[in-house]
Amino acid sequence: MTATLMLELRDLSKSFELHHQHGARLNVLRGLDLRLHAGECVVLSGPSGAGKSTLLRVIYANYRPSFGAVHVRHAERWLDLAKATPHEVLDVRRRTLGYVSQFLRVIPRVPTLDIVAEPLLQMGTDPHEARQRAADLLRRLNVPERLWQLPPGTFSGGEQQRVNIARGLIVPRPVLLLDEPTASLDADNRVVVAELLAEARAAGSAVLGIFHDEDMRERVATRLFPMQALEAA
Amino acid sequence: MTYNFAFLDEDTKRMLRRSLLKAVAIPGYQVPFGSREMPLPYGWGTGGIQVTAALLGPDDVLKVIDQGADDTTNAVNIRRFFARVAGVATTEHTAEATLIQTRHRIPETSLREDQILVFQVPEPEPLRTLEPREAETRTLHALADYGLMHVKLYEDIAQYGHIATSYDYPVLVDGRFLTSPSPIPKFDNPKLDRSPALMLFGAGREKRLYAIPPYTHVESLAFDDHPFEIQCWEHRCELCGSGESYLDEVVVDDQGTRMFVCSDTDFCGSRRTEAQA
Amino acid sequence: MSALLQVRGLSQHYGQRVGCEDVSFDLHPGELLCVVGESGSGKSTLLNTVAAQLAPSAGSVRYRQRNGAWLELGTLSEADRRRLAREEWGFVTQNPRDGLRLNVSAGANVAERLMALGMRNYSQLRGIARSWLERVEIDAARIDDAPTGFSGGMQQRLQIARTLVTQPRLVFMDEPTAGLDVSVQARILDLLRRLVNELGLAAVMVTHDLAVARLLAARTMVMQGGRVVETGLTDQILDDPQHPYTQLLVSSVLTT
Numbered sequence: 001m002t003a004t005l006m007l008e009l010r011d012l013s014k015s016f017e018l019h020h021q022h023g024a025r026l027n028v029l030r031g032l033d034l035r036l037h038a039g040e041c042v043v044l045s046g047p048s049g050a051g052k053s054t055l056l057r058v059i060y061a062n063y064r065p066s067f068g069a070v071h072v073r074h075a076e077r078w079l080d081l082a083k084a085t086p087h088e089v090l091d092v093r094r095r096t097l098g099y100v101s102q103f104l105r106v107i108p109r110v111p112t113l114d115i116v117a118e119p120l121l122q123m124g125t126d127p128h129e130a131r132q133r134a135a136d137l138l139r140r141l142n143v144p145e146r147l148w149q150l151p152p153g154t155f156s157g158g159e160q161q162r163v164n165i166a167r168g169l170i171v172p173r174p175v176l177l178l179d180e181p182t183a184s185l186d187a188d189n190r191v192v193v194a195e196l197l198a199e200a201r202a203a204g205s206a207v208l209g210i211f212h213d214e215d216m217r218e219r220v221a222t223r224l225f226p227m228q229a230l231e232a233a
Numbered sequence: 234m235t236y237n238f239a240f241l242d243e244d245t246k247r248m249l250r251r252s253l254l255k256a257v258a259i260p261g262y263q264v265p266f267g268s269r270e271m272p273l274p275y276g277w278g279t280g281g282i283q284v285t286a287a288l289l290g291p292d293d294v295l296k297v298i299d300q301g302a303d304d305t306t307n308a309v310n311i312r313r314f315f316a317r318v319a320g321v322a323t324t325e326h327t328a329e330a331t332l333i334q335t336r337h338r339i340p341e342t343s344l345r346e347d348q349i350l351v352f353q354v355p356e357p358e359p360l361r362t363l364e365p366r367e368a369e370t371r372t373l374h375a376l377a378d379y380g381l382m383h384v385k386l387y388e389d390i391a392q393y394g395h396i397a398t399s400y401d402y403p404v405l406v407d408g409r410f411l412t413s414p415s416p417i418p419k420f421d422n423p424k425l426d427r428s429p430a431l432m433l434f435g436a437g438r439e440k441r442l443y444a445i446p447p448y449t450h451v452e453s454l455a456f457d458d459h460p461f462e463i464q465c466w467e468h469r470c471e472l473c474g475s476g477e478s479y480l481d482e483v484v485v486d487d488q489g490t491r492m493f494v495c496s497d498t499d500f501c502g503s504r505r506t507e508a509q510a
Numbered sequence: 511m512s513a514l515l516q517v518r519g520l521s522q523h524y525g526q527r528v529g530c531e532d533v534s535f536d537l538h539p540g541e542l543l544c545v546v547g548e549s550g551s552g553k554s555t556l557l558n559t560v561a562a563q564l565a566p567s568a569g570s571v572r573y574r575q576r577n578g579a580w581l582e583l584g585t586l587s588e589a590d591r592r593r594l595a596r597e598e599w600g601f602v603t604q605n606p607r608d609g610l611r612l613n614v615s616a617g618a619n620v621a622e623r624l625m626a627l628g629m630r631n632y633s634q635l636r637g638i639a640r641s642w643l644e645r646v647e648i649d650a651a652r653i654d655d656a657p658t659g660f661s662g663g664m665q666q667r668l669q670i671a672r673t674l675v676t677q678p679r680l681v682f683m684d685e686p687t688a689g690l691d692v693s694v695q696a697r698i699l700d701l702l703r704r705l706v707n708e709l710g711l712a713a714v715m716v717t718h719d720l721a722v723a724r725l726l727a728a729r730t731m732v733m734q735g736g737r738v739v740e741t742g743l744t745d746q747i748l749d750d751p752q753h754p755y756t757q758l759l760v761s762s763v764l765t766t
Contacts, residue, residue, distance in 0.1 A: 016750075017752075018757070019753075019754035019757050019758075020754065020757055020758060020761065057749070057750075061743065061746060062743075062745050062746060062749050062750065063746070063749065063750040064742075064746060064750055064752065086728075086729050086741075086742050086743050087536075087538060089743060090728055090743070107700075107703070107725070108696050108699075108700050109696075109697075109700045110700070121707075363611075363613075363614075372588065375589075376588070376589050376592055378592060378596075378626065380622060380623070380625040380626025380627070380628075381622070381626075383625040383630070384611070384614055384618050384621075384622050384625060387614075387617070387618045387621055387625065387632065387635065388614050388615060388618050390632055391615055391617055391618065391636075391653075391654050392615075392654065455630075456630050456631060456632040456635075457630045457631045457632075458631050458632050458633050458634075459632050
């Protein structure tokens with residue numbers, strides 16, 4: 001039995017044209033193909049500058065591809081994010097595509113618990129239940145309970161990162177994009193994250209991520225996807 | 234020197250009557266008219282005088298009151314004026330008059346279908362203190378968009394604990410037009426509602442006429458939990474003993490002694506005559 | 511999902527001068543759209559034209575009412591336009607003094623729109639006014655104070671309360687934080703973000719500040735010289751700007 005295909009990149013290219021740097025053109029991705037199935041965890045590998053983060057951002061539609069297609073299985077049909085309308089992209093992000101970056105984008109004055117619960121609230125979950133789930137997740141990630149009612153702006157890097165992971169994983173999404181979410185975590189917390197990812201995969205999520213730490217990579221990856229930097233064109 | 238009957242020329246009277254007909258046809262609506270220079274200054278009742286002049290016929294009996302009294306300067310002057318330029322009969326008795334011009338009161342004696350009450354109006358626009366733009370107030374009237382008027386009543390309650398507006402209390406005429414009843418005390422507002430007599434309003438300086446036709450529903454604005462209420466007094470009139478008329482507080486000597494008397498001199502006088510008889 | 515507002519080919523000309531030119535977009539229920547661009551780029555003209563405060567030179571704006579029926583705003587009578595503005599829309603101006611009634615108390619400012627809709631119970635009006643003052647973080651004890659004595663930030667929060675008290679479906683905002691100190695700005699933006707989420711408001715907000723767009727809007731339109739030069743997801747526009755003007759705008763921001 002073959003696992004369900006969740007994400008398919010075809011002939012994907014991304015270059016940046018800098019109009020105010022004498023029209024300089026940076027080619028970052030070229031002709032890239034990738035297939036991601038439910039239940040697997042593909043880890044992007046390669047030196048810095050190989051375009052790993054750029055690839056994740058293109059898939060999340062944070063960057064616009066210059067060429068090629070980003071097909072994602074969304075609500076039982078296929079959608080090419082390269083051609084989707086903003087409203088379609090927003091719906092894909094809400095229900096299908098999760099993205100956890102290295103950095104928490106801090107929303108001023110909002111307590112940690114509400115930041116984590118927000119994606120659930122946007123799905124229409126009952127606020128009490130959403131906060132309960134957020135609390136469970138924060139507890140598992142060893143974020144001390146005394147911090148839950150504070151805005152995370154002043155937290156340490158590791159604490160912020162765990163808040164970010166909790167927020168990114170609280171809604172079980174079919175496709176997860178992870179951009180070094182464990183960079184500032186200690187070994188114990190990495191184990192927790194690895195467990196959470198294993199649970200998500202077992203529940204049918206497909207994971208595509210960047211993990212620089214060898215140990216973490218071995219813990220989570222079912223497959224590596226090597227990437228090379230392109231020479232400047 | 235002789236004047237045309239009732240001072241104004243016939244063309245002006247015709248213009249006034251046409252405007253008055255329109256005003257009667259659209260109860261509470263302010264009809265613009267070509268206000269004339271009169272032989273007394275704006276603010277002394279030029280609007281009311283022009284309306285009276287347009288209505289007077291040789292058989293009319295005219296009464297003029299100022300704050301309820303027949304014997305104050307403004308009332309005496311206007312009554313004499315029409316006696317001279319129209320030769321009409323005048324009276325101080327409400328029941329005898331066919332036409333009553335008034336400043337700031339409605340007589341206590343109930344009016345009849347064959348009587349007309351003419352009000353002198355300084356500011357015909359009830360929304361003016363809140364909205365200075367004429368074009369905007371006209372639009373608000375056209376759309377019956379009157380939330381603004383309640384802002385004023387709200388402010389009254391917030392500041393004084395009750396609706397403190399005690400005169401020129403805004404009314405809704407025939408369920409449609411927000412209207413100023415002229416600066417009569419709110420005590421008189423209930424007399425506007427379904428009055429058998431025709432009520433006409435003239436604002437000379439602002440060049441507006443409006444009307445409340447006989448038996449028209451006139452509602453004083455209010456809140457559900459702060460209903461419209463009229464003034465009441467702990468005193469009775471010290472001259473006639475009336476307990477249901479509008480009372481003026483009068484200082485009678487240099488020691489500050491006060492007494493409360495009816496503001497309507499005819500009403501008070503008639504009661505005293507009856508009591509003596 | 512069906513749109514709430516459909517703008518097609520909208521232009522506004524002042525004689526030979528172009529206010530905005532050939533602008534089209536859809537706004538969905540519960541969505542906040544930011545229009546960014548520098549002064550003179552036509553943002554406010556666009557906003558006023560979409561909100562039917564100016565008659566367009568060309569193009570159309572359609573609005574889907576509470577009852578589901580579409581309204582063509584260009585053919586609307588003054589009475590219908592005001593009814594819409596009173597019952598279904600709100601408008602927040604840059605200078606709160608333009609949007610407030612300065613000679614009446616804070617409470618009356620909040621209650622006015624409710625009274626315009628026919629609410630005639632004083633205690634109920636007071637109660638709602640008080641709860642809205644608290645909602646926008648103004649001490650309810652100041653309900654009877656005139657807004658002239660309020661700080662700029664408080665006045666703006668009062669204007670927001672006055673606008674949102676009738677739970678409009680669509681709100682137009684013209685640089686609601688532009689005239690305020692940075693610290694006061696953050697508080698108002700946070701407040702707006704919360705209220706927009708809680709009330710499920712749809713809103714079009716004009717701003718020159720990209721950080722405001724990032725914080726509040728899922729979608730953004732970039733305007734230059736009266737035309738929309740780039741439109742899309744806010745994060746896409748800020749992180750991967752395509753048009754030279756957008757790149758300039760993004761690179762001019764100190765931190766976002």
